[in-house]
Structure formats: C-alpha cells, structure tokens
Amino acid sequence: MSDPQILVENILNALTAGILIGCIYGLMCVGLGLIFGVMRVVNFAQGDFLMLGMYAAYYLFTGWGLLNFLGPYAGPLLAAMLAGPIVFAGGVLLHRFIISRVSGLRTTASLDEGHFGQLIVTLGVSLILQNGGLIVFGSSPRSVRTPLSSSAWVIETPFYDSLIFLNKARLLSSVVAIAVAIILYVMLERTRLGRSLRAAADNPTAATYAGVDVDRAHRIAFGLGSGITAVAGGLIATYISYSPFAGLDFVIIMYAGVVLGGMGSILGAFWGGLTVGFVQQFSGLILPPQLQNAAIFVVFLLILVLRPQGFFGRSAERA
Amino acid sequence: MLEVTDLAVSYGGLRALAGVSLVVGAGQFVTVVGPNGAGKSTLFKTISGIVPPTAGSVRFEGEDLLAMPASRRAHLGIAHVPEGRQVFKAMTVRENLEMGAYPMAGRHAWVRMLDRIHTLFPILAERAGQFAGTLSGGEQQMLAIGRGLACAPKLLMLDEPSMGLAPAIADLIFDRISQIHREDGLTILLVEQRVAEALELCDRGYVLETGRIVLEGPYEILAGDDRVRRSYLGLDDA
Numbered sequence: 075m076s077d078p079q080i081l082v083e084n085i086l087n088a089l090t091a092g093i094l095i096g097c098i099y100g101l102m103c104v105g106l107g108l109i110f111g112v113m114r115v116v117n118f119a120q121g122d123f124l125m126l127g128m129y130a131a132y133y134l135f136t137g138w139g140l141l142n143f144l145g146p147y148a149g150p151l152l153a154a155m156l157a158g159p160i161v162f163a164g165g166v167l168l169h170r171f172i173i174s175r176v177s178g179l180r181t182t183a184s185l186d187e188g189h190f191g192q193l194i195v196t197l198g199v200s201l202i203l204q205n206g207g208l209i210v211f212g213s214s215p216r217s218v219r220t221p222l223s224s225s226a227w228v229i230e231t232p233f234y235d236s237l238i239f240l241n242k243a244r245l246l247s248s249v250v251a252i253a254v255a256i257i258l259y260v261m262l263e264r265t266r267l268g269r270s271l272r273a274a275a276d277n278p279t280a281a282t283y284a285g286v287d288v289d290r291a292h293r294i295a296f297g298l299g300s301g302i303t304a305v306a307g308g309l310i311a312t313y314i315s316y317s318p319f320a321g322l323d324f325v326i327i328m329y330a331g332v333v334l335g336g337m338g339s340i341l342g343a344f345w346g347g348l349t350v351g352f353v354q355q356f357s358g359l360i361l362p363p364q365l366q367n368a369a370i371f372v373v374f375l376l377i378l379v380l381r382p383q384g385f386f387g388r389s390a391e392r393a
Numbered sequence: 394m395l396e397v398t399d400l401a402v403s404y405g406g407l408r409a410l411a412g413v414s415l416v417v418g419a420g421q422f423v424t425v426v427g428p429n430g431a432g433k434s435t436l437f438k439t440i441s442g443i444v445p446p447t448a449g450s451v452r453f454e455g456e457d458l459l460a461m462p463a464s465r466r467a468h469l470g471i472a473h474v475p476e477g478r479q480v481f482k483a484m485t486v487r488e489n490l491e492m493g494a495y496p497m498a499g500r501h502a503w504v505r506m507l508d509r510i511h512t513l514f515p516i517l518a519e520r521a522g523q524f525a526g527t528l529s530g531g532e533q534q535m536l537a538i539g540r541g542l543a544c545a546p547k548l549l550m551l552d553e554p555s556m557g558l559a560p561a562i563a564d565l566i567f568d569r570i571s572q573i574h575r576e577d578g579l580t581i582l583l584v585e586q587r588v589a590e591a592l593e594l595c596d597r598g599y600v601l602e603t604g605r606i607v608l609e610g611p612y613e614i615l616a617g618d619d620r621v622r623r624s625y626l627g628l629d630d631a
Contacts (some may be wrong), residue, residue, distance in 0.1 A: 283441060
C-alpha cells in the first residue's frame with residue numbers, strides 16, 4: 075500500500091459515505107422544511123420525532139420482531155417506512171390539541187409576533203418526548219442491527235486500485251430515503267392536496283378565499299413533516315445505536331440543512347441535508363470526530379454570509 | 394342572493410363598521426364606494442369570514458355565513474378577489490388558476506372556465522408556466538380575477554381591483570369586469586375607490602363613510618346626488 079492509494083481511497087470513501095448519509099439527512103431535513111415552509115413554525119421537537127421513528131423501527135423489527143419474517147433486507151426498511159404513518163398520526167394529534175393553539179393564520183401572517191409561544195411549546199414537547207422516552211424505552215442504547223449493518227459491498231476502482239466500501243445498511247437506507255423524498259415531492263407538485271398545502275404556505279389568506287381549510291392543511295403538513303423525519307430516523311436506526319436523547323444530535327444537522335437549502339424550499343432542504351452529510355464526512359478526513367459538527371457550522375456560517383437566502387431560496391419576486 | 398344586515402365590526406374597541414346593511418340580488422352588479430378607511434375592506438373581510446363581527450348577520454342564498462368557517466364560502470360559490478391581489482407568488486400562473494378551481498364546482502367547470510379566463514385575459518395563457526410573483530401588478534390583478542372565476546362562482550367579490558395600477562391598465566380591468574357581468578351574467582359585488590368608474594358600471598351603489606352607509610340607490614340617483622358629485626366625482630356644477 076502506497077501513500078497516494080490511502081489518500082485516494084479515503085477521499086472516495088468519504089465521498090460515497092457523504093452521499094449515503096447525506097441522502098438520509100436530506101430526508102429528515104425535508105420533514106423539518108415542510109413544517110417550517112407550510113406553517114412557519116420553528117419546531118424544536120423535530121429531532122425527537124426522529125428519535126420516535128428510530129424506536130418505532132426498533133420495536134417493529136428487533137424489539138417485538140413483528141417484521142422479522144421479512145428478513146434482513148426488507149424487514150428493517152419496511153419497519154422504517156411504517157414508522158412514518160405511526161409518527162404521522164402522533165403529529166396530527168399533537169397539532170390538533172397543542173400546536174394549533176400557538177400557530178395558524180394569526181401567526182403565519184407576521185414573522186415576529188406569536189413565535190415565542192411556538193418556541194416554548196415545541197421545546198416543551200421536545201423535553202417531554204426525551205424524558206418520556208427515557209421512561210418508556212429505557213436508557214440502554216438500541217439499534218436495529220442486522221448482518222447488513224456491518225457488511226459492505228466492495229467496489230474496485232481504477233484509481234490506484236483503491237477500494238470503495240459501501241455499507242449495505244446505509245446504501246439500502248439511502249435508496250429508500252431518495253424514494254420517499256421523490257414521492258413527497260411529486261405529491262406536493264402534482265396532486266390537489268399538495269397544491270393546497272403549497273397554497274396555504276404561500277398565502278394563507280388567499281388560500282382560505284380559494285376554499286382551503288388552512289388549519290387542516292397545517293395539520294396535514296405537521297403530520298407529514300413529523301412522519302417523513304421519523305422515516306429518516308428509522309433508516310438511520312439500521313446502522314447506528316441510539317438512546318432517547320438521540321434527537322439532540324440530529325436537530326442541529328436538520329436546522330443547518332434546512333437553512334442551507336433556503337427556508338421553505340423542499341428541494342432545497344434535501345440538498346441542504348446532502349451538503350451537511352458531505353461536509354461531515356469530508357471534515358472527518360482531517361478533523362477529529364468531535365469537531366465534525368463544528369465543520370458543519372463553519373460551512374453554515376459561510377453560506378449565511380455569502381448567500382443568505384440559501385441555495386434554493388427565492389429572490390426573484392415582486393412585492 | 395347576499396344579504397348583509399346591521400353589521401358591526403370593531404378592531405380593539407375602534408369601530409370600523411356600524412349598522413351596515415346591504416343587499417345583492419342575483420345577476421346584479423353592486424358597488425360600494427367610499428374614501429380610504431371608510432371600512433370597505435373590513436366589510437369584505439367580514440363577509441369572507443376573516444374578520445369576526447360584533448353584531449349583525451350575513452346570509453348567502455339563505456345560509457348563515459357567519460356560522461361556518463371562512464374556507465366554506467368558496468365551496469358555496471363565493472369568490473373573493475382580495476385587495477392587493479394576493480396571488481400565490483411561488484406558484485405558476487397555471488397553478489394559481491388550478492387553486493382557484495379547488496372547490497368541486499370549479500373542478501367540474503375547469504375546461505370551460507379556463508377557456509373563458511384565457512379569452513378575457515390572453516396574457517395568462519402566454520404566462521401559464523411563469524411564477525406569479527414575477528408578473529407585473531396589472532397581470533397579477535388579472536390572475537387574481539382569473540383565480541376567482543376559476544371556481545365558477547355565483548358571486549364575485551372584487552376588492553379594489555384598480556389599486557396601484559396605471560390608469561390604462563385599470564380601465565382595461567374595469568372593461569373586463571363589466572364584460573364578465575354582461576356576458577356571463579355573473580353577480581358582482583365591487584368595492585372601489587375610483588368612484589366614477591365604479592358607479593358607471595353598477596346597477597346599484599352604496600356610499601360608505603366612516604363605517605356607515607350614508608347613501609344608497611341606483612346609479613342615476615347616486616350620480617345625481619350633490620354630495621357624491623362634489624366629493625367623489627369632482628364635479629362642481631350644482
């Protein structure tokens with residue numbers, strides 16, 4: 075083994091790992107971006123929806139073993155996807171009874187008024203979910219482990235004969251993440267429901283005049299955003315171990331990704347998450363692991379300075 | 394068709410409307426004129442359910458509008474073209490019209506209404522794929538009216554359609570509104586600051602001042618009234 079070989083191999087593996095992890099980050103950012111984009115609610119509990127998704131997948135596959143019969147390939151992935159509807163239902167109920175009291179037409183109209191209530195409420199929900207999770211799920215680390223978690227497909231490249239290791243669990247998870255993101259995107263762009271969500275995001279008053287029940291649109295957006303992030307959680311669960319406080323690590327990544335992509339843009343949120351994945355993996359080449367999140371923030375700050383509207387933020391609009 | 398009775402609205406103790414009554418019959422073109430701050434937009438927002446009244450009733454074809462959520466009105470056949478246009482800026486022109494056709498009636502009449510909208514405002518067909526936020530003010534107003542028509546409404550409510558537009562464009566908008574009334578037989582309720590143009594179009598008009606109806610009647614009566622001639626029409630030949 076020569077030095078250039080190791081270098082090239084490290085770069086290629088950081089690249090592929092960045093893409094694989096970035097796709098899942100992208101999906102969780104899409105969930106957060108959807109909630110912010112439609113409701114203008116800054117949701118601190120988003121990381122904990124991710125955590126709930128992880129535990130939903132854990133109980134469906136490893137804990138209760140309901141999906142064991144599907145084997146190590148389909149089982150964990152289906153468990154992750156089922157985490158979506160479960161947390162969707164939870165999100166809808168949460169909005170119905172709590173979030174709707176501090177959001178809606180009154181607060182979407184103004185960016186400064188009414189947001190304190192939302193911050194406190196979502197922070198409170200976050201704390202309840204974390205500590206409630208500790209009571210219900212326990213503090214010992216969990217994971218949806220299969221033989222795939224620690225095996226890889228190996229690709230030989232012509233560059234110095236270096237090898238790329240594609241972790242099987244990560245690869246399959248990122249494929250599912252891309253598929254879910256595409257389905258959501260098509261739903262938002264092409265269906266009547268999707269159009270009504272975008273209209274409610276764009277101009278809630280005009281959407282009401284057009285016949286859209288904006289409160290219901292918010293409820294659906296909140297449920298969808300929670301569910302999508304939970305699917306991402308279920309997918310991550312296939313290759314890491316986690317505790318009820320896992321959401322804290324990811325909520326930062328999610329916010330960085332959503333702001334990078336441009337607040338309110340779904341496509342941008344995915345690219346933002348992907349970028350964060352890249353930065354994290356590449357910074358791992360030169361920085362110790364503790365500093366990887368710091369690298370994310372350096373890039374984050376650079377983008378805020380150079381392009382405050384984000385990659386996909388809209389600047390071409392007349393008043 | 395639309396019956397507003399003794400409507401009163403206050404914003405934090407400040408009276409915006411007091412005892413406003415107004416009737417729009419099927420097929421009529423009714424105009425509400427008045428100076429800035431008279432409560433014209435408040436009247437519209439109350440009818441549309443965005444602002445809650447302190448007293449009074451609003452009925453549409455016998456149904457009590459105040460008892461239902463704001464979003465139901467579009468499904469009953471009331472199209473509200475709001476002040477300041479309020480198009481969906483991040484959506485394309487076509488998508489804006491599709492949103493207009495969100496109620497069932499609009500979906501059934503989609504092909505017919507789209508054709509009609511494009512006949513009235515050919516520019517909207519040309520710009521179908523463009524984001525509404527990039528349109529000029531006049532084009533946005535056309536789009537807002539088109540979006541209102543797309544739900545195949547029974548009643549079209551227009552709030553200051555000429556606001557912020559160049560005179561030539563405003564004239565064109567008034568022409569189209571009049572055309573919609575004549576050719577489609579659509580019932581129209583118009584709120585407008587350009588009193589002369591608005592009164593010329595209407596079957597019946599109301600003059601709103603500081604939250605009260607001070608004068609009402611057919612065009613001939615209003616246009617003949619001394620106060621209207623002096624204050625709004627700029628005529629001083631009594």
